[in-house]
Amino acid sequence: NAGVMQNPRHLVRRRGQEARLRCSPMKGHSHVYWYRQLPEEGLKFMVYLQKENIIDESGMPKERFSAEFPKEGPSILRIQQVVRGDSAAYFCASSPSPSLIDTQYFGPGTRLTVL
């Protein structure tokens, strides 16, 4: 059973460009969570999605950030007009149920560098 997959693993963007981060959950998992890890900081919850629905985006910055989890294909975290402060590691996790706290499995992360 393949784990959570994220791509790209490393992404370099110039200020003002768009960044698209992809997450394929584990087989059988329909719940996806995105977390951001800033340098010297712990992981911070950003958004929780089920297929075709955003359930909780309370951790998402109000502007430039969006997320989706379409019926077919991976979940996408999109950052428009990136700024240097967006440089971080972005992790997604998936679970078969939101209430099973111990079954959030994390992917390897995408490391975004904004020049």
Place this chain on the structure above:
Amino acid sequence: QKEVEQDPGPLSVPEGAIVSLNCTYSNSAFQYFMWYRQYSRKGPELLMYTYSSGNKEDGRFTAQVDKSSKYISLFIRDSQPSDSATYLCAMSAGGSNYKLTFGKGTLLTVNP
């Protein structure tokens, strides 16, 4: 005051030592407590999971939760160089509350 406080270290110990890692928290609603291990440039991997207060043991790892003190610990016995990683504590109120609140992580190095 941050919801979860964790000393970032770094912590360096000789092989075979007993390691103690700790977190404190302020949110009394937290009921689920987890320890993740994160190797450099990798995603967090769940090590231990505890509900409410008490101890849980798994091989060389023991997790302790003291809800009255809002304090959790992870002990590693007979530490190995392969244990060198960043250890993250994480907590949740549980139930329909799926959000994990993480500490900053403690960087541990076990020297052979």
